Amino acid sequence: MRTRTFTCLTIGLIGLLSAAPVHGAGEMKVGVGKVVITPKQDMWLAGYASRTRPSEGKLHDLYAKALALEDETGARTVLVTSDLIGVPAALVNDTANRAREKFQLPRERLMVTVSHTHTGPVLQDRLQHMYGLNETQTRLLEAYSKTLPDLFLQAIASALNDLQPCRVEWGVGRAGFAVNRRQYTPGGVINGANPIGPVDHDVPVMKISRADGSIKAVVHGYACHNTTLNLQKFSGDYAGFSQVYLEAKLPGATALFVCGCGGDANPLPRGTVEHAQKYGTELAEAVLAAARQPLTDLKGPIRAAFKEVSLALSPPPPRAEVEKQLQDSNVYVQRRAQLLLKTLHEKGALPTTYPYPVQAWQFADGMQMIALGGEVVVDYSLRLKYELGRERTWVIAYANDVCAYMPSLRVLREGGYEGAESMIYYGHHGPWAPAIEENIIGAVHELARPAKK
Numbered sequence: 096m097r098t099r100t101f102t103c104l105t106i107g108l109i110g111l112l113s114a115a116p117v118h119g120a121g122e123m124k125v126g127v128g129k130v131v132i133t134p135k136q137d138m139w140l141a142g143y144a145s146r147t148r149p150s151e152g153k154l155h156d157l158y159a160k161a162l163a164l165e166d167e168t169g170a171r172t173v174l175v176t177s178d179l180i181g182v183p184a185a186l187v188n189d190t191a192n193r194a195r196e197k198f199q200l201p202r203e204r205l206m207v208t209v210s211h212t213h214t215g216p217v218l219q220d221r222l223q224h225m226y227g228l229n230e231t232q233t234r235l236l237e238a239y240s241k242t243l244p245d246l247f248l249q250a251i252a253s254a255l256n257d258l259q260p261c262r263v264e265w266g267v268g269r270a271g272f273a274v275n276r277r278q279y280t281p282g283g284v285i286n287g288a289n290p291i292g293p294v295d296h297d298v299p300v301m302k303i304s305r306a307d308g309s310i311k312a313v314v315h316g317y318a319c320h321n322t323t324l325n326l327q328k329f330s331g332d333y334a335g336f337s338q339v340y341l342e343a344k345l346p347g348a349t350a351l352f353v354c355g356c357g358g359d360a361n362p363l364p365r366g367t368v369e370h371a372q373k374y375g376t377e378l379a380e381a382v383l384a385a386a387r388q389p390l391t392d393l394k395g396p397i398r399a400a401f402k403e404v405s406l407a408l409s410p411p412p413p414r415a416e417v418e419k420q421l422q423d424s425n426v427y428v429q430r431r432a433q434l435l436l437k438t439l440h441e442k443g444a445l446p447t448t449y450p451y452p453v454q455a456w457q458f459a460d461g462m463q464m465i466a467l468g469g470e471v472v473v474d475y476s477l478r479l480k481y482e483l484g485r486e487r488t489w490v491i492a493y494a495n496d497v498c499a500y501m502p503s504l505r506v507l508r509e510g511g512y513e514g515a516e517s518m519i520y521y522g523h524h525g526p527w528a529p530a531i532e533e534n535i536i537g538a539v540h541e542l543a544r545p546a547k548k
């Protein structure tokens with residue numbers, strides 16, 4: 096059965112509510128905000144279930160950063176980036192509701208993203224159960240998670256208070272360290288290295304310049320896991336180093352990173368701080384090289400759209416099967432069974448669908464940013480750039496909710512970690528239904544502007 100029930104659809108075409116234009120045709124004002132979000136005390140680090148102790152200090156600070164764009168109609172559109180592993184929908188929705196009240200920011204005009212760093216703190220309700228943490232650690236991560244919406248709102252407020260006329264341009268560079276990690280073996284797909292597997296090496300760059308020509312901000316993206324490091328110190332991994340490098344090279348500028356469809360890509364080889372610095376530098380140099388080339392101007396008005404797609408999961412198992420999993424030899428299957436039984440107790444049934452966020456921002460007759468929730472595999476990026484036009488499309492993942500891996504139909508059929516096993520850690524009862532790819536792509540096409548013929 097195809098499931099295409101859309102639970103929420105909000106499309107905001109700016110200009111509908113506004114009166115006279117506030118700037119000249121196409122002109123934009125831009126503001127940036129930056130807030131340190133490094134936990135004030137050591138706590139459990141996310142990313143790897145095998146960790147045995149909390150963090151021990153930091154390599155560099157973690158940040159939430161905001162970029163606010165005000166177009167000629169006065170409509171404001173805000174991107175939030177963060178050095179975190181993955182924020183759950185509840186946390187983003189709380190932030191969005193408060194941003195609507197406080198700043199009159201419509202839902203479709205707020206995009207909350209994470210870099211997916213694996214050396215950030217564990218967050219509440221997102222992979223939390225995987226770690227089997229004690230009460231002290233649980234209290235710490237819950238208290239920390241509760242501070243995040245406030246920190247995001249602080250960054251947004253700073254950005255909105257910082258608006259000034261700017262030139263906004265974009266272009267695409269290239270960096271080669273992302274490697275497809277789905278290695279095919281006689282025993283199935285393992286998490287290794289697949290040097291001939293698909294990757295997306297584009298480095299989309301948005302350059303924001305003040306009236307005097309100085310650079311105010313650079314937003315850059317890359318489709319690769321932030322998994323260079325698994326040490327016990329807080330860091331933003333390669334994307335943290337890339338932001339530090341860019342801000343050092345461009346005094347007065349704020350660097351923001353968004354992760355692309357790198358669900359099945361790792362930075363390889365990896366494991367040392369030198370690797371993370373090297374990849375951060377490579378990415379930042381790709382950004383600087385792109386920014387030196389002639390770029391394409393981006394103009395307002397910005398059209399924004401957001402919807403939640405009801406994505407079907409595979410049929411839920413009967414209760415008896417879940418109860419049996421409590422005795423499974425795999426401790427993560429046991430922990431998931433406890434979660435599923437809690438859901439059965441509270442709601443009477445396991446979910447058959449998941450409300451999945453899809454968002455699109457379109458600059459006037461120019462580039463469009465497509466933002467997808469979850470750990471999206473590279474097939475989506477390649478397909479969407481093909482279908483919408485690579486020269487006009489920026490695909491962002493890990494946006495608005497990091498709820499699971501999002502396999503393409505190919506990856507779902509092949510199985511392995513991104514296709515099936517990771518659902519255990521995310522607490523879902525089984526894989527996505529085969530309609531996943533067409534449902535997500537279909538939703539993007541509803542919100543996006545078609546490619547130029």
Ligand SMILES: [Zn+2]
Pocket residue numbers: 211320358470
């Ligand atoms: Zn991941």
